[in-house]
Amino acid sequence: MSGIVEINFDGIIGPSHNYAGLSLGNLASARNAGGTSSPRAAALQGIDKMRFNVRRGLVQGLFVPLPRPATRWLGELGTSLADADPAIAINAMSASAMWAANAATVSPAPDTRDGKCHLTVANLRTMPHRSHEWRETLAQLELAFAHEAFAVHGPVPTAFGDEGAANHMRLASSHGAPGIEVFVYGVGGGAFPARQHIEASKAVARVHLLDPRRILFAEQSGAAIAAGAFHNDVVAVANGNVLFAHEHAFADKRPLIDALTSLVEGFDYIEVFAAEVPLGDAIKSYLFNSQLVTTPDGSMTLVAPIECRDTASVKAWIDRHLASNGAIRNVDYVDVRQSMANGGGPACLRLRIVCDAATVDPRFLVDEAKLDRLSGVIAAYWPETIAAGELTSAVLVEQIVAAREALLDALDLSELMSDKLTVKDVS
Numbered sequence: 001m002s003g004i005v006e007i008n009f010d011g012i013i014g015p016s017h018n019y020a021g022l023s024l025g026n027l028a029s030a031r032n033a034g035g036t037s038s039p040r041a042a043a044l045q046g047i048d049k050m051r052f053n054v055r056r057g058l059v060q061g062l063f064v065p066l067p068r069p070a071t072r073w074l075g076e077l078g079t080s081l082a083d084a085d086p087a088i089a090i091n092a093m094s095a096s097a098m099w100a101a102n103a104a105t106v107s108p109a110p111d112t113r114d115g116k117c118h119l120t121v122a123n124l125r126t127m128p129h130r131s132h133e134w135r136e137t138l139a140q141l142e143l144a145f146a147h148e149a150f151a152v153h154g155p156v157p158t159a160f161g162d163e164g165a166a167n168h169m170r171l172a173s174s175h176g177a178p179g180i181e182v183f184v185y186g187v188g189g190g191a192f193p194a195r196q197h198i199e200a201s202k203a204v205a206r207v208h209l210l211d212p213r214r215i216l217f218a219e220q221s222g223a224a225i226a227a228g229a230f231h232n233d234v235v236a237v238a239n240g241n242v243l244f245a246h247e248h249a250f251a252d253k254r255p256l257i258d259a260l261t262s263l264v265e266g267f268d269y270i271e272v273f274a275a276e277v278p279l280g281d282a283i284k285s286y287l288f289n290s291q292l293v294t295t296p297d298g299s300m301t302l303v304a305p306i307e308c309r310d311t312a313s314v315k316a317w318i319d320r321h322l323a324s325n326g327a328i329r330n331v332d333y334v335d336v337r338q339s340m341a342n343g344g345g346p347a348c349l350r351l352r353i354v355c356d357a358a359t360v361d362p363r364f365l366v367d368e369a370k371l372d373r374l375s376g377v378i379a380a381y382w383p384e385t386i387a388a389g390e391l392t393s394a395v396l397v398e399q400i401v402a403a404r405e406a407l408l409d410a411l412d413l414s415e416l417m418s419d420k421l422t423v424k425d426v427s
Contacts (some may be wrong), residue, residue, distance in 0.1 A: 003356040004108070004176035007059045008291065009144075009364065010050050010350045011103070012374070013043040014065030014095035015382045015403035018391050019342060022094060022129040035341070039095075040382040042338030044375060046098070046349060049334050051371050052303070057296040059357050061364050063144075064407060066097045066136040067418040068400055069392075073132035081392055089392045093400075094129035099344045100351040101233060102130070102164040103137050107208040108354035109149065110178045111170075116151045117355045118208040122164035123155035126195045131158075143415055147359040153207050162200035165351055166231035167220075169238035171264045175294070175354045180263045181205070182216045182238070182256070190226035216259055219251035228283045233347050235282065239292040239300060242327045244270045246282050268327045277313045285311040287318075289345030292328070301330040305345045309333045363411050373410055381406045 017039040054060050069081045070092040081089055097103070104119045112118055121138040124130035134155050141152050156162045167186075172179030183201035186194025198217060205215050220232050224246070229235045236245035241264050243257075250256055260267050272282065282288060284307070291303035308314045308331075318331050336346055357365060366374075381403035383396065390396055401418075408416055 003358065004110070004354055005059050005357060006175045006294070006352055006354050007061050007357060007360070007365075008053060008293070008350040008352055009061035009063055009100055010046060011063045011098035011100035012065055012407065013039065013046045013098040013339065014068060015039050015043075015400045016065075016068040016093045016386070016391070017042045017095040017098070017338065017342075018093065018386045019388065020090045020094070020391065022091060022127065034388045036385050036387045038338055038385050040378060040384050043378045043382050045336050045338055047371055047375050047378065049303070049336060049346060049349065050366060051368060052332070052334055053293070054366065054368055054371070056301070058293060060366050061144075061353070061360065062366055063097075063100050063103065063140055063351070063364070064411065064413060064416060065095060065404055066133060067404065068093055068095065069397060070132050072135070081397065086392070091129040093391050096130050097133050097137060098339070099348040101166040101231075101348050103351050104141060104164050105162070105168050105204050105208075106165060106351065106353050107181060107210060108170070108175070108179065110172070110176060111181060111208075111210055111214065113209040113211070114151070117145070117149060117353065118151045118153065119145060119353070120153040120162075120204045120207055121155050122162045123158050123200075124163060125158040126161045126163070126193055140416060143413075144361045144364040145359075146361065149356065149359040156200045156203045160197040160200035160203065161195050162197070162204065163195045163231060166233045166348070167196040167201070169232070169236065169243070170354075171238050171241060171243065171260060171267070173241060173265045178214065180214050180216065180260065181210060182218060182260075184218050184220050184232035184236070184250075186220045186222075186225055187251070188222045188225070190222065192225055192228075192230065194220070194225055195230060196220070196232070214263065216256060218256045221248050221251050224248055224279065227279045229279075230343075233289055234286065235279075235288050237288050237290065237292045237347060240294055241266045242268045242270060242292065242300065244288065244292060244328070245272070246277070246279060246288060247271055247273045248279050249288075270321070270327060272317060277317050281311050281313045285314045286340065286345035287314050289347045291346045291350065299329040300327055301332060302328050303346050304331055304333050305340055306333045306335050306337070307340060363413055374407070377406050377410045
């Protein structure tokens with residue numbers, strides 16, 4: 001389909017970015033719980049990553065932070081930020097919506113029966129601090145993708161957990177060609193919950209009007225979940241005809257690999273063996289939570305966190321792969337340390353949407369000039385630091401609200417101001 005490209009929509013890291021340690025099964029989040037965060041540096045690191053992609057000729061978009069505190073959610077609990085139990089209050093201040101890979105699952109137009117690009121907002125029901133994100137995220141998706149080329153859906157019923165594109169992969173000969181969509185679900189992860197239910201994945205596939213012959217369901221390895229791979233994108237990533245995965249990513253990889261070999265023209269499986277990169281090193285470095293992108297010259301680049309460069313086993317594997325002239329031709333390292341310390345790498349920060357950029361509300365697309373303006377807003381308004389004990393202070397809350405409003409002003413997105421935001425209930 002002509003005009004179709006892959007657009008990476010990155011979540012701008014919000015002014016309430018903090019280390020409250022709310023995400024069970026996320027080892028980095030737990031490890032840094034109670035630490036002092038740097039929202040301004042975090043957001044500027046995210047902007048620099050977007051700028052990096054723009055300079056490489058990729059089309060780049062953004063999503064804005066959600067309103068914080070989450071006053072509607074607190075109201076549903078019969079309380080307010082000032083009156084809430086501290087454990088509830090900090091769940092209303094999370095900036096986790098910055099990890100746009102959890103915003104929705106996306107099926108591009110070449111894959112769907114009605115020729116529309118379908119997006120289903122994730123219910124994120126497993127973790128309290130994320131369970132209330134979907135309404136405001138849906139309002140943003142409906143604004144950005146209001147064109148008739150899109151079909152935007154509400155969440156799967158919360159009986160079944162859905163964590164969005166972090167558990168979904170697509171392989172195709174090109175972005176505009178019909179693809180094979182892979183839905184990865186969890187069953188068990190020892191002490192940690194499996195966040196993606198197979199029934200949620202099946203529901204999304206049906207709602208998106210996908211051809212049953214061109215979808216696959218694969219179980220994530222329980223060992224990977226237990227080791228801290230709370231989403232599939234911590235141990236596997238796909239792009240084009242390539243699946244790049246750890247040896248222990250899937251409970252039973254053979255049927256998946258056989259099916260992809262049959263269904264995807266020129267399928268290339270790049271497997272990293274545990275003997276080369278132990279699962280713990282892969283998760284600590286977020287090797288597979290890198291962005292695997294196709295640049296305008298047709299080659300594949302891995303946009304990896306600098307932790308990959310600094311982890312000996314991972315760096316050695318990368319160097320061997322590059323020397324072998326494999327499918328990944330380039331690796332570029334980016335600094336997203338603030339996000340990484342909360343358990344989110346380069347791929348967590350973005351939602352991949354394959355579509356015609358002309359059908360997207362242009363306010364959600366960026367170039368270097370817009371990124372420069374946003375950097376100025378962030379430098380002026382974002383808190384420099386947030387200590388654990390001050391997260392719900394009235395002075396900080398006022399600064400957080402003002403920072404978001406300044407960003408929306410700069411983007412001319414007044415529709416997303418808290419007092420104008422229209423949100424929906426599950427019907």
